[in-house]
Structure formats: structure tokens, C-alpha cells
Amino acid sequence: MANLPEPDWIALSESLRRVTQAFDAEPSAVETGLVAAFHELKIRTRGRCRTYFGHDTPRNLATYDWDRAHAVWEANEFTTPSDQVGRKVHIFSDVVVHREDLEKWINPAESSDSQHEHQEAVEISVPEESGEAKKPQARRRGRRPQYDWALFHEEIARIVGTDPDGFPVVQADLENTMTVWCVTTWGENNCPAESTIRGQVKKYYNDDSQGR
Numbered sequence: 001m002a003n004l005p006e007p008d009w010i011a012l013s014e015s016l017r018r019v020t021q022a023f024d025a026e027p028s029a030v031e032t033g034l035v036a037a038f039h040e041l042k043i044r045t046r047g048r049c050r051t052y053f054g055h056d057t058p059r060n061l062a063t064y065d066w067d068r069a070h071a072v073w074e075a076n077e078f079t080t081p082s083d084q085v086g087r088k089v090h091i092f093s094d095v096v097v098h099r100e101d102l103e104k105w106i107n108p109a110e111s112s113d114s115q116h117e118h119q120e121a122v123e124i125s126v127p128e129e130s131g132e133a134k135k136p137q138a139r140r141r142g143r144r145p146q147y148d149w150a151l152f153h154e155e156i157a158r159i160v161g162t163d164p165d166g167f168p169v170v171q172a173d174l175e176n177t178m179t180v181w182c183v184t185t186w187g188e189n190n191c192p193a194e195s196t197i198r199g200q201v202k203k204y205y206n207d208d209s210q211g212r
Helices: 012-022 027-039 099-106 112-122 149-162 171-186 194-204
Strands: 009-011 045-048 070-072 077-081 089-098
Touching (some): 009 099, 012 089, 012 099, 070 149, 077 149, 077 194, 089 099, 149 171, 171 194
Antiparallel strands (some): 009 089, 045 089, 070 077, 077 089
């Protein structure tokens, strides 16, 4: 049986898997570079969000749709803060990525400009010794972060999607909820500091509506 051609669009989680396999870089650097490529429309994306678009039909996502976005990779979703009264976040679901755009981004044209731009997007610079010419070099993977923040934000997305009361109006309420989750998930002796949890939760709240 002949191999079927790959689909034109692949899931958000699959795009991260392919890029992670292609580059020897910190996971956080890969994620940041990929989201930047979505934001700059170097890689086309599609998704649905009733609260943002007013309907459930998937549509092409624009640069401003990715403003302040936080990707929940395994759920094929991302969230963005909302300016709507009574709603703190929009959840974009069923997010897909244009496969051919992604492949071109992983393997850019052989021009110095595109190669340099691409390396900046996915690599962390390595200091060079004085007098040595700059050259590409393989990097060892660094130590993984102590906390799986993607899992943390997936839990927030789950709360928003399943809680009958919706997204907590007061930031401190969500901080307390996620503190309990951190203790349950990572253990009381390994729980992030209160200020660290607050910094993660704060991303979902506008500075003028903290409710603290």
C-alpha cells in the first residue's frame, strides 16, 4: 500500500514535537522561538475561539491573535488575556499549524540572513573566546526547569473550561487554587514560592484589574 501524503495542517503539539527533534536547544527556547514564528506569520496557524471570534468556525490566526499568547501544547490550545468585562482569558482550541511552513522554518533557505535569523529564534547564544571566528556549534542540552510550567498552565486552562463559575475574577483566588495544585502535584517540600506562582498567574490578568 502506497504511503499517503502528509496533511497540509498538523496539530500544535505535533509541530512542537518536530521542532524539538530538529534542534538541540532548551525546551523553553524551542517553545519561545516557535510562538514567535507564529506571531510573525512565518508559520501559518488556524484555530477556533467562540469568545474571541463570536463563532466556532476555525479561521486563520493573525499576528495580534498571538499577542501575549501562552501555548498549552499537548492540548493543542493557547490562551490570551481578554479585555472583555467579566472574562479574563480567551482559549483558542483545535489549533493547527501549516506543515509546509513549519518544514521551511526548520530547514530555511541557504542564505546567510535567513540562517542567522533562524538561529536567533531557536538557540541560546554560547559565549565565544576572544579572537575566534563565529561558527555554528553543537550544544549540549542544559538542565531541565525544576517545574513543568506547561502542565501548570494546562491546569489553568482546564479550570477555565470546566468550572461553572468560569475564570476567577480575583487573581488571589486563582493563586490559592494553583498553590494547592502545586503542593498536590509537586509535593509540599518542592512547591514553588508564592511570588513565583503569582508571577505565572499574573499573566492572565491586566495590570489595572488585579482584584487583590
